Amino acid sequence: MSKRKAVAAVTAGAAAVTLGMSFTSAAGAAPGSADAVPANLKLIKTKNSLLGKHVWYQQTFKGLPVINGYYAKHTDKSGKVLQVSDGRDAVPDSLDVTAKVPSATATKSANTVVGARAARNRIAQPNKSVVQTPAATSGAAQLAVIGGPNARLVWNVTSRSSEGVSRSLVDAKNGAVVESKVISDNVDGKGSVFDPNPVVSQKNEDLTDQNDKNQNALFVAQKNVILRNLDGSGKLNGTYVNIAEAKGGVAQNKNNTFVYQRANDKFEQVMAYYQVNQTQEYIHSLGFTEVNNESQDFSINTYEGDNSFYDPSTDVITMGEGGVDDAEDAEVIWHEYGHAIQDDVVPGFGESLEAGSIGEGFGDYWAVQQSMPVSKNYDIPCVMDWDATSYTDGPKHCLRRTDTGKTTDDIVGEVHDDGEIWSNALWDIQKALGRTKANKVILQGTFFYAPDTSFADAARVTVQAARLLYGKGVAAQVTEAFQARKIL
Template sequence: MWRIGNIGSNGLMLISLLLTSSTAVVAQDIQIMRLPSQVYIDDKITLSADVQKFDVKPITDLDLTTLNSSTVSPKTNTDYDVRVREFMEKNATDLGLQNNAANLSLSAVRKGLSGTLVEYQQNINGIPVLDTQIGVALNADGNVGSVTKDIVQIPTSKAGQVPSEAKISEPDALEIVQKDLKPEGAIIEAPKVSQAYLSTDGGFRLVYVIRVAVERPFGYWEYRVDSQDGSLVDKFDRRVQEQKRGEESPPAIEPLPAVDLLKAQADKAAKKTAAITGNPASGTAQVFSPNPVTSLNNVALLDNENSDVFVPAYATINLDNITTSNGKFFLVGPLVRIEDFEPGLHSVWTAPSTTSDGKWNASRGDNAFNDAMTYYYIDESLKYLRSLGYIGDRDLFPGGIAADSDGVAGKDNSHYVPDSDVIAFGHGCVDDNEDSDVILHELGHAIHDHLNPAWRGGDSGAIGEGFGDYWAFSYRMKLVSSGKPDFGKVFPWDGIDSCWGGRRADRTTATYNPAKRYDAHETVGGFVADELWSTPLVQTLITAKASGLKVEDVDKVVLEGMFFSGTNFTMRSLALTTVNKAKELYPSGEIAAILQSEFQKVKILE
């Protein structure tokens, strides 16, 4: 039977499924363990036994009658919650909810272009279980279209083995991080501490999750400290990084003053500047459109060329929705904010540029040029997302996003930071933000994170990088025609051979292995895993445009596939989801057919 809990302080209803004594299943040998991730999709494509063996099942394996027979359209989150709970009760065994001591909390009801996604998070003792999710997607007609699940099995018989309270204090946990990290310099983000359950092989731990960003050792660190014995369970840098081949490291510099995380917890981050307020304004800027290699049709261009060589590559563009205050103009608007929240080279913190007349006329080599490039391309891309329909209750960036054009501690790298929701760009060889591909690639990471906050596990690392490459390429296709120079290359300017070489989106001889999981930037058999995902998407874009179809329509399909992908997904499961979304959005089937063909060329689909 379903047991409905009280409404929590966050307004989300907690639900758990327990069997009555008359229907209880004896399960003495069942252990606390993570169940296999699964995706149930509308079976518009025949799923082979090989596909089903891994992670994809037809939606018809589930009992759909509860949702699909309803004639009442849900209007509130509670309405959606009630309907989906009935569906999950019908399918408790398949979804791994039977005899499971963990509760489910409604974490989000999110609307996409093709339907609504109702998402749940596992909890026990009122504390979340890390990396768990059930997502039930309802099509525009209200019927269930797909289901994703990635949960932990916690048998009711084992519930007593789960620790319910921490034995060490929060300050004690912070002290453990302090001793291990040995932070110096500025606190970029003050520590945030929470508790969560972490499933491990045959076990279940209550841990402190501590997130902090510091100047040195530079990074946005996440620590997991066992709340029972204080042992360090895990630590990692949360940044989604480009990790270029031959990345340049800054030269050695003097030590910075040590900082105390326990004192910093009560203070704001040391370098966080006050928000800029003022009146909306417009301006102009000099930018590369999209980059000098493409504009000048010169693949032999070098970073140290005479400045006169670049003059024909500059274009003057309009800046919309910037801010003016006290006689100055700032690159701050409703969608983008140029800020200084990270150190650059030699630990220099570069304040965002301003002008007295709203005109950014700087050239490359002046960071004001990087500011203008960063603001313009992110602003254009977020406005484009809104034009596709992601607006109102579908808006992916209702609060905009912050970007630092001179950060990453001076490395030749760029990154997006999930949860912190910021983008920063580095310098070294070609400055990263001189190439629109780099700016839009990093924004691509923010887009996939906003489309799907459960983005993790499986092939998500390589897919995220591949999507970022696709998003950059898609924008460039709107500006230039296919052909030379080297049209299949991503990052034509930042990735010149004398810097790091860039990546490609035409690796049509790459081959997918369904038994493997693909990490970001992983080299596999002569290609990079990122290229295995970007290639079929970009080739679909090229073929569709040549066939008279709209780039915008392909973009919608790719975005909607990611919106409904859940967590711990693979290239194969996401490809199937994406093709099905193409058929939903464009029933004529042209985009779906091209996508399926391109996925088959690299063996992602069979």
């Protein structure tokens, strides 16, 4: 859908049409009318960052959400507008919002499409899991509107399958599936980790999963830690993490003592709690108090395949147990949490191919930079070293890397592969600025993203964040990192 038209009210025949646009204004040079918020918007989120306030709205039509329709205003601490992003779509006033197709019928059609696609993808990659492809199951169906030249009323159906979570748009008048896409952010082949994982802590690339068996080589890799910010309920629930469900039931101990060996499924629950709590405490240390500042729900070992994913429709991170149990590898946990971070800061993030690639690249970067304090400098750019032992031959085991040297010349149209372009840029920024300064710039830049941002637009607002936080010299270093990847 195009969102490149100026906002205006016009008459087309007898029907009034509201046109939408998408633009990013230069810092301090927002349109003169930026203080006025257009009509038919629903406030969905207000976030505060180091530079100021970020207010997000959902476009509506006759009370229904408009798919991908958004409006955001970013102001500094004095109230001065830094940027306005207008992603509203045109919807004719004459559009009828009465559904003829029942929600149950739309859900069945959506699940059929999602299940068939998941089965095809499983056949294309038969080595990724030995588990039979399960049938797609429904989450929720809600009425919504698609804007643009082919405006229509649709059922917005979420389904869960072996691919993760999919969003399908089903025409509410004729029942046709208009669009179906995976909206969860997936990682294949997640693994075990302690701090961050056995391959790194033991510097041993020969370790293997052995079907979740306890092993002396893995026992010595375990590290006793303090679990901070628990709520005292006797469960792994706290300020930043909530183990909502898990295979075999959630861990409980009235003394808040959770000590298990890795063959016990509860070990992965402790891993998720500890590593996410560490991440959120680190984010707070950078000065950010509203970057997924919530108790993030986790579902542990509840998916049999070698895959984990963040579901933005339910705000839940699901960790799979195929191969190495994904939640044994902290870098898998941190990657998925990276998706939750971006979805929290930018509602609906990932609506374009390049935005999805940025999400995957950021998740990989977030994982490896979180490893830095505990990895003793062991091949830090290697992502998910332990998880990857289940599906890579070696001698090094990496799902992906953040130092591939890829540029935009290497774009192939797959979010994980293209994400290595973005992660390499972020890795280079970290090398140039140092971990703390780089992460402040990268997180601050995220606040200015549009949901359907491009590599170039995301790079430009990251440079803008660097300039506003640290001045022209640092902004020049960030620019050079993006130029090296041919993003700018």
